[in-house]
Amino acid sequence: MRIGEATEIPAADSAVSQKSARARSRAVMEQRILAAAAAVFSEAGFDAATTAAIAERAGLPKANIHYYFRTKELLYQKVLADVLDIWIEQMDLFTTEADPAVALRLYIQAKVALARSYPIESRVFANEMLHGAPYLGRFLGSKLKARVDAIATVFARWAAQGKIAADVDAHHLMFTLWAATQTYADFSVQVGAVLGVDALSEKDYERAAEQLTILVLRGCGLDN
Amino acid sequence: MRIGEATEIPAADSAVSQKSARARSRAVMEQRILAAAAAVFSEAGFDAATTAAIAERAGLPKANIHYYFRTKELLYQKVLADVLDIWIEQMDLFTTEADPAVALRLYIQAKVALARSYPIESRVFANEMLHGAPYLGRFLGSKLKARVDAIATVFARWAAQGKIAADVDAHHLMFTLWAATQTYADFSVQVGAVLGVDALSEKDYERAAEQLTILVLRGCGLDN
DNA sequence: GTCTATAAACTGATAGAC
């Protein structure tokens, strides 16, 4: 297929219309492969995931995977980058002007919602951490650390203003919030088994968020 | 070497002395292999772990691994069983007679101590959960569920006696406690990076336990 | 019991026809 053939549709969105039919086709295939790759990586981890499994899930011959992503490593890095995009944009809630109780409540709800809506991405991230973060190591010590340090500053101001208990360490609080929310994605098998259900329902996630909110707000000395 | 040769030492402990020299030698080799296997499984997960890597870490030829454990799967199951032994014996603290604050404080300290002393075992367990618990699935829905259900009964009694906040769900509290403590083993790379340290020190683990205790006790409506 | 050698299957990646 050449550029500007019959399938070329004038799009309303200019950013899209600037792409040729070929480029659009490539983007579609890449998305399809990335989705399949994320699923396989989440189930197996990087080392155990096979390009054959990714190809099969994408409904493509194995060689096509290597045509769009030269190596398995490049494909994994792209998956990880997409996963990070989802994860990092949650911490803006913690500003000095915000109400601590409201910020914490919204953050917990957002994180539990992420665990429910993006379990695959959550597990890819968990696998990466569990295996020593060979690809995300840099990000953790730079960008993520900076974000949490900034949040700690906000918590210190809140504490100085008497808005929150002074003995709460923001760093460790974040570790607990991350762990407690991600467990509903990463360890959903365990949670489901202990609750006695096959799969977690919307009610289960709501209750999870509600319970964690109760614990954390009261734990931070905030009236519920 | 035949049974009853010069290396046969009369042992004070009868249980040990009943074992032949051959059996003891076998037990030693099995332990050596199991330790190496746990390390490799914790770093790679079951699928990505190779018997060659286990052999290398144990300082043995690869064939010897298969002599003591016929298949990689049997070796993994034995490692998992040993891991479970470490993990399940922590919940006896929660009895109706116990003081809720004391029980929770001790449980958190014990769990954080486990995360520090047995990070390998913790990661093997985490890997198994993350990949859908193909080998521990049964255990989760039977033995573990029964334990947590029993704890929930204790919490209900405590709540009825006014000893603990009535709106705390014991099941979700346990999920949070497990996740928050295990994160110091499973995600120690992330924790260390955000704290700005290469490796977590004893002080870091102490602070982790202390902070989680503050949050949970106050969160459960208990005077600290 | 230990170890070298090797079988049989699978892995990431590529060549080359279409």
Add this chain to the structure above:
DNA sequence: GTCTATCAGTTTATAGAC
């Protein structure tokens, strides 16, 4: 761009000398 065939390397597991 797509796909079959295939390479070189690795994997689990075993055979068989010692």
